[in-house]
Amino acid sequence: MATTAAPVLSLSAPSSGSTCPPDYAHVSFPLPNKRYVGMLKCQLDPLATTLDTEVVRCDKVKPQPAPAAAPTKGKKAAAAPASTTDSKDEYEVELLDSVLFPEGGGQPSDTGALVALVDGQSGEHLRVSVRQVVRRNLDAVHYVDAPLEVGTRVRVEVDMARRIDHQDQHTGQHLLSAIFEREHGLDTLSWSLQRFPELNYVELPRAPTPQELVAVQQRCTDLIGEARPVRVRCELATEGSGVALGDKVPDDYKCDESGEQRPPVQRTVTIEGIDENPCCGTHYPSLAYLRTLYLAPFTTPIRGTNARVYFASGAQRTLAYLATQQAPAREAALAAGCALPDLPAKVDALVQGVAEAKRREKKLAGELAGFVARDLWERAQQGREGEGAGAGARASTLREDDATNSLEFLASVAAELKPRIDAAAPSSSLFVLACGATAGSPTAAAAGGAVLIVGTEALVVEAGKRVVDTFGRERVKGGGKGRWQGKVTGRWENGDALLLRRIVDEL
Template sequence: MAFQCQRDCYMKEFTTTVVSCCPAELKREVAGKKETLKGFNVKLKDTILFPEGGGQPDDHGSIGDVSVLRVTRQGAEAVHFTSSPVEVGQEVQVKVDWERRFDHMQQHSGQHLITALAESMFGYKTTSWELGRQRSNIELDTPCMKPAEVQALEEAVNDKIRAHVPVNVQLLNVEDLTVEEVRSRGLPGDHAGPIRIINIEGIDVNTCCGTHVSNLSHLQVIKFLGTEKGKKNKTNLIFLTGNRVLKYAEKSFTTERSLVSLLKTGPDEHVEAVDKLQKSVKLLQKTNLTLLRDLAVLIAQNFKNDPERGNFFSFHKKEGDNEFMNIIANELATEETLVFLTVGEDKGPGLFLLAGPVGLVPEMGPRVLEMLQGKGAGKNGRFQGKVNSLARRPEVETFLQQHCKHHTSEEE
C-alpha cells in the first residue's frame, strides 16, 4: 500500500485509528554512545509519518500527545516507536515535524534532479546517495568531475528550478508494462502493493518511495559545495538544497563577521591574515620549546649544585610535556636519586614521570598511578603516564619521600 504521507507529501496533520500497540525496544546512537530505549511499537490504519527508505531518513512527529521517536517499514505496514503506549482502537491525531519533513523533501527531490541531469549531460550515473543532517552527497560513477562540469551542472539544475517544472506522483500496478521503462535501482524484497513513480516532467521518471515536492520551484535553489574522492574510482558530489542553502549562508556570514572582528581585516584578507598568524604561532612554539629545554637543564643543574641536596627531587610545572620531564631526568643521576616530575593543571589532568633506582621505581610506579587516578607503564628505571587529577600530588611526594628514606636506611 501507499501511505498517506506518500499520497500527499504536504499533509501536516491526519486523523486515523490505532491498530496495535505492543512493548518494544529501540537501539540508537546519541553523540557516539549506543543506548537502548524501552517503549512501544504502534501500528496505525494509515500514517503521514514517513518510514525510512530510498535513502531518506524517517519522519519525526506525534500521535496525539505522544512523541514518535522512530518510524520503520515492515512490509506494507509502518511501525511507530513511542515512549508511551497508545490505546488500541482509539482515533488519534497524527502530526508531522514539518520543518524536518520539508527539508527531506527538498533534498530528495534535489537528488533526483541532479541525478537525472548528471547522466543526461555527462553520462555520469548515480550509484548511491546520502541525505545527511547538514549536507547531502551523490556518488557518481566517474573517477573525477572537472570544475567546469560541476559549474555547468549547478547552472542547469537551477535553470530547471526557475522553470517551475511540475513533479507528479503515480501509483502503478506491478504488471503495468510502463514500469519496465522507468529508471529504477530495484524494489526491496518485502515490497507490497503498487509501485510509486516520481515524474519530473520532461526530465526524469523514477521509482521511489520517498516524499517529494510537487514542483521544482519549491526547491528554491541548489548549491554544490564541491566534490570528494569516492570509493572504487567514484566521485562524491556534495550539495545543499533549499532552506539548507539559506542556513549555510547565514552561518557563513556569522562566521565571516566574527573573523572580521578577531582578525581586524576585511573578508578578502582573512586567508592571508590566518596564514600570518599560523606562522607566528609556529615560531612562538619553537621558541617556547627551546626555552623549556634550557629551563629543564637549569633545573637539573641547580639541584645537582645544591650541597644539601638529598636523594629525592620533586618538581611541578603547569606548562611542559614529556620531553621537558625526560630532559630533567636525563640530567640527574637517577641511579641514586628518586625523581618525581609532573606537568599540567595543579588540580586537573596532566602527565607524570617517576625515575630512580631500578629496584625502587617498579614498586612505587603503580602506587603513584593509583593515587593520581592515571594510566601508565614503566621500564629501565622509569615509570610515566597520564593522570586524571594532580590534586593529590603533595600526598604522592610524602609517600615517595618516606619510601626513599626507608630504602636508604635498608642499604646502610
C-alpha cells in the same frame, strides 16, 4: 484485490492544502479501497496536508527503539531511526489511506497527528500523536500514543515543516544526482539525508573538480529557475503488466503472509527532460518549489577514490545552515580582531605564528634540558665529595610545569644525562626527575605531571617502587627497569620535593 469504480486517477477522500497539478501522478491501474505503499495519498499528492480516512487496525505494542539503518546502494540512503516515545504504551494503527509518508528511499518518515471525527468535525480531545510511520511489507503502520477504535473516522494531519524539509532534500538529491550523471558521468553510489540543518551528501566514484562543482551548482540553479515539472508514474509489478521492480527494491517490499493478492507498485519519479528513476519518496510537482540548491565547494574522500559531495536544498535548510556557519565565523573574526572577509588570512597568519612559536619553544626547551642536566650532574658530583671514588652520582629535581607534555621535557633531560651516566660506569647512578603543576599553580586542581627515573637498573627499579609506596598508587602509576616513568594525578603538594630527595638519599 477489491477495487473502486472510480476513474483511474481518482484520489481518496477530501484533502486540503494541496495545489498539486492533476497530471502529477499517472496511475495505470484502478485504486483499491485500502491503499498501500506505492499508492498512498502522500505519494500521489505530496502537497496535501490533511486527509480524512478510517482506522482499519489498532493493536497495542510495547515501544521499541527503531532499528539501526543499514547502508543502502544506488540513489537511496537509510533514514535516521526515529526516537522512541516516552509513553508506557504505544499502538500500531493502519488506515484506509494515509497522507503520512512511511520512511523509505532515504527519506525519514513523516510525523503528525490523527484526530477523531464526529459528523465530519474534529474532536480535539480525541487527538493522538504519530511519532513514526514505517512500511511493513506493503502496509503503512503508524505508531501512536493512544488507541483508536477500528472504524473510527480520523483526519490525518502532517507536520509540514518536517515534510517540506525532507521533500526539499529528496527532490534536490534527484536533481543533483541527475546532473552529475548526465553531464559529468558521475553516478550516485549512495546518499544520506542528514539532521536539520546539516548538509546532506551524495557519494560519487571520484571527487568532482572545483570547476565541475561550480558548473553543477549553476546548472541546478538554472533548472530550478525554469520550474521543470516533476511527475510520478505508478505501475503494478506483475507478470501481466510486464513491469518488474528495480534491483534495489527491498526484499520485503511484497505481500505479507496473509495470502491477500496485492502486487507491489513500481513507482517512477521523472524530472522532465533530466531524469527518470524508481523511488518511493515524496517529491514536488515542480523544481520551482526548491527555490535554491546549495552545493558546498569542498568534498571528502571515502573508500579509496570515492568522494562525498555536500548539499542543501530549499530555502528552509539552506538559510538555516548558512546561519550556523555565519555566526561562529563572525565571532571568530571579532576575536581575531579583523573583518570577516579577512578571517582566512588572519587565521593563516595565526597558525604560522603558533607553529613558529612551537619551534622556538622546542629549541629553547632543548637548551634548558641541557642546563638542567648539567646542574643535576654537578649537584650529584658535589654529593660524592668525601665518599670515595666508588660512590655513585645521585640527585633529584621537581620542576613546576603546567604543560601536558612534561614527560617530553624530562626525557630530554634524561637524554642529556645518559652519556655522563655511561661514562661514570661502573659507579652506580640514580636521578629522579619530576615535573607538573604544584600547589601554587592556577591549574593545579586539574593538571597532572610526570616522573622519570634513570640510572643503574637495580637502583631505578627500587626507586620506582619507593616512589609509588611513598606517594600512593592513587597518585603515581608507572613502571620500567633501565628507565622508569610514571604518570602523576593531580598536583604536587608542598613537601613532595623533600620526599623525592629522601628516596634518593636512602638509596
